Amino acid sequence: MLKVEGVSRIFGDKKVVDDLNFAVEDGEFVALLGPSGCGKSTSLKMIAGLEDPNTGTIELDGKDITHLGPGQRKLGMVFQSYALFPHLSVKENILFGLKARKVQKDEQQKRLTSVVDLVGLGEHLEKKPGQLSGGQCQRVALARAIVSEANLCLMDEPLSNLDAKLRNEMRTEIRALQQRLGMSVIYVTHDQVEAMSMADKIVLMNDGRIEQIGLPEDLYNRPATVFAAQFIGSPPMNIIPAGDKLLGVRPEHIRIEDGGMPGRVISCDYHGADTIVLADISSNGDTESLVKLRYPGHALFTAEQNISIHWKPEFEHQFSSSTRTSIDAQPTN
Amino acid sequence: MIRRLNLKAWLLLLPALTLLVAFTHWPTLKTFWRSATWAKSDVAPSQFVGLENYELLIEDPVFWQVIQNNFWYAVGTVPTSIALAIGMALWVNGKIRHKGLLRLAYFTPTILPMITVANIWLFFYSPDIGLFDQLLRAVGIDGPNWLGDPDMALGSLMAMTIWKEAGFFMIFYLAALQTLSPELYDAAKVEGAGPWRTFWRITFPLLMPTTLFVLINALLNAFKLVDHLFILTKGGPNNASNLLLYYIYETAFSFLDSYYAATLTVVMLVALALIALAQMLFFDRKIHYR
Numbered sequence: 001m002l003k004v005e006g007v008s009r010i011f012g013d014k015k016v017v018d019d020l021n022f023a024v025e026d027g028e029f030v031a032l033l034g035p036s037g038c039g040k041s042t043s044l045k046m047i048a049g050l051e052d053p054n055t056g057t058i059e060l061d062g063k064d065i066t067h068l069g070p071g072q073r074k075l076g077m078v079f080q081s082y083a084l085f086p087h088l089s090v091k092e093n094i095l096f097g098l099k100a101r102k103v104q105k106d107e108q109q110k111r112l113t114s115v116v117d118l119v120g121l122g123e124h125l126e127k128k129p130g131q132l133s134g135g136q137c138q139r140v141a142l143a144r145a146i147v148s149e150a151n152l153c154l155m156d157e158p159l160s161n162l163d164a165k166l167r168n169e170m171r172t173e174i175r176a177l178q179q180r181l182g183m184s185v186i187y188v189t190h191d192q193v194e195a196m197s198m199a200d201k202i203v204l205m206n207d208g209r210i211e212q213i214g215l216p217e218d219l220y221n222r223p224a225t226v227f228a229a230q231f232i233g234s235p236p237m238n239i240i241p242a243g244d245k246l247l248g249v250r251p252e253h254i255r256i257e258d259g260g261m262p263g264r265v266i267s268c269d270y271h272g273a274d275t276i277v278l279a280d281i282s283s284n285g286d287t288e289s290l291v292k293l294r295y296p297g298h299a300l301f302t303a304e305q306n307i308s309i310h311w312k313p314e315f316e317h318q319f320s321s322s323t324r325t326s327i328d329a330q331p332t333n
Numbered sequence: 334m335i336r337r338l339n340l341k342a343w344l345l346l347l348p349a350l351t352l353l354v355a356f357t358h359w360p361t362l363k364t365f366w367r368s369a370t371w372a373k374s375d376v377a378p379s380q381f382v383g384l385e386n387y388e389l390l391i392e393d394p395v396f397w398q399v400i401q402n403n404f405w406y407a408v409g410t411v412p413t414s415i416a417l418a419i420g421m422a423l424w425v426n427g428k429i430r431h432k433g434l435l436r437l438a439y440f441t442p443t444i445l446p447m448i449t450v451a452n453i454w455l456f457f458y459s460p461d462i463g464l465f466d467q468l469l470r471a472v473g474i475d476g477p478n479w480l481g482d483p484d485m486a487l488g489s490l491m492a493m494t495i496w497k498e499a500g501f502f503m504i505f506y507l508a509a510l511q512t513l514s515p516e517l518y519d520a521a522k523v524e525g526a527g528p529w530r531t532f533w534r535i536t537f538p539l540l541m542p543t544t545l546f547v548l549i550n551a552l553l554n555a556f557k558l559v560d561h562l563f564i565l566t567k568g569g570p571n572n573a574s575n576l577l578l579y580y581i582y583e584t585a586f587s588f589l590d591s592y593y594a595a596t597l598t599v600v601m602l603v604a605l606a607l608i609a610l611a612q613m614l615f616f617d618r619k620i621h622y623r
């Protein structure tokens with residue numbers, strides 16, 4: 001339904017978004033993932049019409065909307081700061097767009113009732129945003145974005161101002177809401193866990209460019225670049241130089257087993273369910289070569305202890321050291 | 334302990350309190366008292382006359398003219414300068430270059446001393462040789478006598494006030510506008526609101542606290558204006574541009590009738606207090622304070 005082709009945005013002499021190409025299908029939840037400052041918000045704003053692209057086209061439902069005003073694109077949008085109108089009641093906030101678009105009164109009421117039901121704001125309709133908690137503000141912003149019944153909803157880091165517990169709840173809730181309404185969503189986040197757990201498809205960005213587009217499991221199992229390999233997963237994938245190649249292996253795929261590669265423990269980080277062990281696997285005299293590995297349970301290694309590590313060949317990824325892109329012969333599973 | 338703290342607090346308050354009582358509260362009380370007394374001459378002892386001075390006031394046509402002038406002066410200058418201030422602030426706050434310079438330009442009228450301002454405008458308004466008359470002559474119009482014509486004098490005064498106050502108020506609006514989040518405007522745009530709706534539904538209500546502050550100040554200024562009159566019209570011709578405070582000054586220091594001046598002052602104090610009170614009561618409920 002949404003097609004972004006060759007879209008770029010230049011601020012001053014910096015290409016903040018460089019040749020963006022991706023599509024969103026009907027009812028698809030697409031996460032726009034990347035580190036802070038990589039151009040996610042700028043990309044989203046161009047789709048919303050709040051920024052003008054320097055090049056490229058944006059198509060919505062087969063119509064070219066590249067230079068259409070934001071109000072005419074019929075999108076919903078949730079902002080990072082919620083952007084609720086502080087002087088208007090919850091109800092007026094939600095109805096703002098319908099009133100601006102001169103939707104009939106009884107239709108307004110009908111839609112208000114149904115979204116308020118959906119996001120659960122029943123008893124707060126007459127309150128001002130200042131009287132609500134962060135999570136409730138989030139719901140109002142969500143309600144305002146979906147009440148227009150737009151097919152595409154844009155969300156810019158909508159959960160980043162919430163505490164961890166609420167963030168987890170809202171994550172599930174937003175995903176459920178999206179599936180129930182069959183909306184398409186573009187969801188901007190810098191949090192790979194959020195993207196992995198919510199999205200049908202992830203568009204991974206770095207420094208204004210797309211690194212990889214794919215299913216969450218594609219990004220995890222078949223990272224196209226060293227950047228993608230290290231951005232997804234926590235702790236990030238270990239990258240070990242090996243001749244003209246780089247070997248990549250995830251900490252959770254490394255086992256401590258006899259008869260493997262010798263290593264020396266540097267430190268242990270206990271996380272409850274598991275322990276992250278930092279080890280040096282350089283052979284004597286070489287420069288340090290550190291890897292992290294995930295050891296189930298509470299590991300009781302002492303510093304300088306010698307261990308032996310091992311991973312299955314199918315968990316090994318190979319990257320070219322010059323292009324830093326994947327040269328895996330075969331997709332691993 | 335608490336006592337000691339209290340004592341300390343009172344001691345700290347003392348200098349300010351002394352000044353306030355000595356130069357504001359005490360003279361106010363004395364003015365009220367004086368407005369109820371009268372003396373034949375400066376040396377004669379004053380005697381209590383009750384409301385006689387106020388009866389005098391009601392029969393004084395100049396008083397009514399001055400009140401009327403003040404009313405029109407307020408009506409003519411306050412809304413206009415506020416509207417201009419908002420308009421200019423929106424414009425300056427928009428995407429234009431040299432914001433700093435422009436802000437300074439608008440602020441200049443306010444940082445200039447009133448007497449200087451009045452003198453500049455005296456030159457603008459001078460008959461024949463003044464700037465306005467010269468400009469009008471250039472397009473073939475015989476300019477009026479801006480300050481000498483009873484029908485023009487108050488209007489000319491109002492024009493100058495608007496010029497001076499709009500720039501001053503703009504600074505407050507500009508400061509207020511810069512605290513508004515740009516994301517609010519993005520949200521309004523996405524929701525399909527045009528500039529008109531955005532202004533009336535978002536910007537204007539969010540500027541309300543500033544508007545209240547500015548409104549009180551503007552109204553109080555309108556009743557307190559006096560310095561321009563010294564330079565420009567001296568309340569003339571024939572009281573056409575006379576305002577309450579200037580009339581009080583004239584009564585006290587030209588006509589040397591301090592008892593009647595006290596009576597006029599009481600009227601002014603009551604008027605100012607009422608303005609402040611009405612605004613607090615009326616607006617406090619309707620304004621969204623963050």
Ligand SMILES: Nc1ncnc2c1ncn2[C@@H]1O[C@H](COP(=O)(O)OP(=O)(O)O)[C@@H](O)[C@H]1O
Pocket residue numbers: 011012016034035036037038039040041042043
């Ligand atoms: N209006 C602007 N003018 C100049 N630079 C900007 C503007 N908006 C964003 N940038 C720059 O563009 C880059 C990408 O910003 P943004 O899209 O907000 O990143 P993200 O949302 O991924 O954190 C940043 O380096 C930011 O400083």
Ligand SMILES: [Mg+2]
Pocket residue numbers: 040041042156157
């Ligand atoms: Mg951002």
